[in-house]
Amino acid sequence: MLSDEVRAQLAADLAQAERSRVPMTPLTDSYPDINVVDAYEIQLINIRQRVAEGARVIGHKVGLSSKAMQDMMGVDEPDYGHLLDEMQVFEDVPVKSSNYLYPRVEVEVGFILADDLPGAGCTEEDVLAATAAFAPAIELIDTRITNWQIKLCDTIADNASSAGWVLGEARVSPKDIDICNIDAVLINNGEVVAKGRSDAVLGNPVTAVAWLARKVEQFGVRLKAGDVVLPGACMRAIDAPPGSDFVAEFAGLGSVHLSFE
Secondary structure: OOOHHHHHHHHHHHHHHHHHOOOEOOHHHHOOOOOHHHHHHHHHHHHHHHHHOOOOEEEEEEEOOOHHHHHHHOOOOOEEEEEEHHHEOOOOOOEOHHHOOOOEEEEEEEEEEOOOOOOOOOOHHHHHHHEEEEEEEEEEEOOOEHHHOOOHHHHHHOHHHEEEEEEOOOOEOHHHOOOOOOEEEEEEOOEEEEEEEHHHOOOOHHHHHHHHHHHHHOOOOOOOOOOEEEOOOOOOOEEOOOOOEEEEEEOOOEEEEEEEO
């Protein structure tokens, strides 16, 4: 367990790395005793600071939602980060690659909530009942740690490596599509670069959202009406160098576009 002073310093170091685009060495190298609670508290220090400066929390993302990623990190549950309004990017506006250190994209089925979710007792049925619509989504992930040399506590402290997100125009009711059976294809500059399916996310993306609702309550956070939730990637993350022009196409759920200058 780290002291409050060390947590505050590590949060400041991560914030500076993001502002300057100069990466830092892994937190887990400098502080091998850091634990998950430390890491989430470091994440929250920076989120609270950004909110105090005018940002709004408008959703959350789930990471490490596939068995392969959990095995790689040596964990048995996902992690989460916050989505801020200032992180949102848009289909018709290319993002500046220079704003990021090591950008990658992940293809996800986004959830848009119509109602608040319960916390500790949240079930998959609660999630489906509270979801207004699914939407095609791409998450822009990045790390403030040198060359993605991250362990679990590094990514958690770094807002679960989240940097941005974009939603496509389509909105589909949970009643009108099988959330566990949505095929997805990612195309970059006309070439298919990855394929996947929605059930890569814990077997069911709804499971990830229910887990998230239960988990965040431990830190005084709730998922609320209007929130966007990204439950995890349908396929592996893909590097996004300058000039990338991505389109993610979802069977029955439309498409979403994201390009990089």
